[in-house]
Amino acid sequence: MGNLIGVAISPHPPIILKEIGGGEERKAQKTIEGLNKIAEIVLENKPEVIICITPHGNVFSDGICILNDEYATGNLKSFGHPEISMEKAIDIDFNDYLIDALQEEEIPSVFLDENIAKEYNLKVELDHGVIVPLSFIDKKYNNYKILHITIGMLKHLELYRIGKLIGDTIMLSDKQAMVLVSGDLSHCLTKESPYSYNPEGRAFDNTIVSIMEDQRFEELLNINSESYTAAAECGLKPIIMGLGTLDGYSTTTEVFSYEGPFGVGYMNTFIKANKKDKVSILKKHTNEKRDIYDLKKRTENIYVALARASIEEWVKKGKCLDWEVYKEIILPTDALEELEKQRAGAFVSIHNNGNLRGCIGTFYPAQENLADEIINNAVDAASEDSRFYPIRRNELEDLEIKVDVLGELQPICDIEDLDVKKYGVVVVSKDKQGILLPDIEGVTTPQQQVNIAKEKAGILQNDEVKLYRFEVIRYQ
Template identity: 45%
Template sequence: MSIKGIVVSPHPPILIHQIGRGEEQRAVETIKGLHKTAEFVRDVEPEVIAVVTPHGNSFSDGACILDKDHIEGDLSDFGYYDYKLGKNTSAKLMIALKDELLSSDLNYIFMKDSDAIHYRAKIKLDHGAVVPLYFIEKYYSDYEIIHITPGMMDLKDTYRFGMHLGEAIKKSGLSTLILASGDLSHCLKDSGPYSYAEEGPIFDQILVESLKQKRYSDIVTMKSHLYEPAGQCGLRSVIMALGAVDGMETNPMVYSYEGPFGVGYMTAKIEVLDEKDASLWEILANGSYGTTPDITENEDDYIRLARKSMNTWVKTGVQLRWEEYKKGLKDKKFINEVEGKRAGVFVSIHKDGQLRGCIGTISPVTQNTAKEIIRNAVEACSFDPRFPAVEPRELREIEVKVDILTEPEKVSSKEMLDPKNYGVIVKSGYRKGLLLPDLDGVDTVEEQIEIAMHKAGIQAYEDYEIYRFKVIRHQAKK
């Protein structure tokens, strides 16, 4: 059996005495847990440690694997100048991982020195790697590494990457331990690095208890409205490690959890047993765990048209033809509505409750509303500069919303505005900034105008005009 186990480790440099200078004693249970994880590593004697750390070179849509024969790191950024660590990269496992990923549709980069120059990145052991390895080195040092940073990949893609890692380890034949480096919430106290957020303690409790009770599915399917405000950095490391042991029988043990500095620290090990277990990925891929049966079930004709346009473009690169699409429609009223008028349209797409793309037109630029929807659905899924283009594997998880705009009318005072009922357009010369109505987190007229001005690059001292409009919003009923 090639995978010897998983250790989960936090990585605050303050835990090392030469940096903490006594403050580390406030996290004594975490230090004890780190020594226990190091003893576990010593006992299983891996040839390779696959280090999964959030603080390497992080990309928004893919993983980064450092591709260099020898990688070094230190703790000089934290005032400890005498400690340096260098480890050889496992050439055999790197070859196996490269071969394995060729068959995947995931985004990744094997970063060489030339790539690091291009991306203004560094090929080094970051503190997310050095701190856990500092404790491991006290017990065991006869190992090579591979260094992986998950970036901000979708959680399920992160799990799938872990599955490919597990297959590569198996094919390499090298005994390998996976180090999942990461802190939990940074928002446990106002005195911590970030302000307190109520999601912080909840996130930590769910992650710790789910690991203890082997409810890995609760970790992989966690919603972004929980883990994003929690300000954590360890979730994807844990998920990638779990993906590597998909289909294997495991025995998890949490050694410690505490949050003495306003940041959650968990230490844990996951033993890998010989027995085979059911594949969590098969459950997730079939949509039989914690998901709605059909995300499109309660969509109206407007949303279906936008979704069909998006799906057609993402899968084929060809724009949907309205004349062909309408032949399959039975609702003549809908056809008459969208063919009989022109209007500005915004198409918004969301995934896991988070915006994935939003593009629209203030005034119509096509022949009718139907073609406006088709056009803007394509723009939203593939050409919103804030996001990478939607990929085919994401389509089943995308929620679609369509807003049909009324004709904008100029307002003479802010009293004529209402962020719940009216969208706003701020115009100065050729620059225009638009904000739709009834958006989460936009509660006042002042906020609405400020955001619209920022989008247009209009400064407060400039002359500008304000317009309001209403929308007919089409979104699936919950």
């Protein structure tokens, strides 16, 4: 059985390296001392593997990235010092454990080796978020392998869940492991900051330091986006993932240092893992989330409920929802009659965390009734939209769904007959046709609406087109 020693949280400013700072590093003396204390802890515990979590590697919007070659190198060329370089052995055995765990939980992840890197036009390399803190650690102890994990732009609870999975994988391995979280706090503390000064930056940093000191880790999951966006930080997501590895542990925490030289907040902290005898924060939040989801399902209108049930049936069982079976659980309503007897085109739009995850529909009815139209288009939106990978099981509770039932297409002679809030538009040129629904965020003019519909259909902007407008009934 493996052992999690604890989680170290450190900043990563290259300027604190003497070769780069040229004396300026002395302005961050507390930070240097804090990193040296973390290095002493590493020396004392002699981990076999250090799991590095960074915000500055290959960042994907929808998943994490893990380097998966036997060795990875990197340098500080982008900071004017290519001679400051590092090579580290990757713990491929641990990566193999983690691949199995992530795949089993359907967590999107890229295990990046040279072949995959070429496909994505990326590099298998260490970034400064890892190089800087490991430079201090290596002066004390360097007999270890690493994992190099770059966060994704995921929800905080999802990052925490991934962290817990990493922690569980440590226990399944035979490794003595330590987690190294790399992240700076606010980048807008003063007028000399890299970003414009914002007083919210100092407030954010004070909150983070206070949470660390008092071990109120759960509060990090509830920090509002306005706060961390205003702070212009790069540490919150890595910290949350790192803390996920400690889920269920009692801990002992020491904040070694915090300061804000150069207008950027730097914090050094070590959280020791003690016994695994605490209530799981993840389990608590997962249960709360499921309760909210169940309430949503009980209260949403029939059209959205039908689309959601269709998506769930497909994702969980790989088959289309049977309308004849499903309708038996619906109380008699006018909507039920409309779903059974009306024929109409319909679009199903799926969002996750405000981001589009799929949208497919039909201009004209293609099924025997509106119910089957929604069922088929919901499945296609979840699995066939070429812009996105198919919806995964662990996303289902996060999905926001809209159903648009289309009215008849009306030919129009002039673009002025459009109203982006009221009407959708269909553009037709020879064998090409494109559609855009009404009331789309960011679309403010009829010309913009037509241009987007043309682009979606591969119609050149100067090509002659026929225009049609339509109204929708939107259910959400």
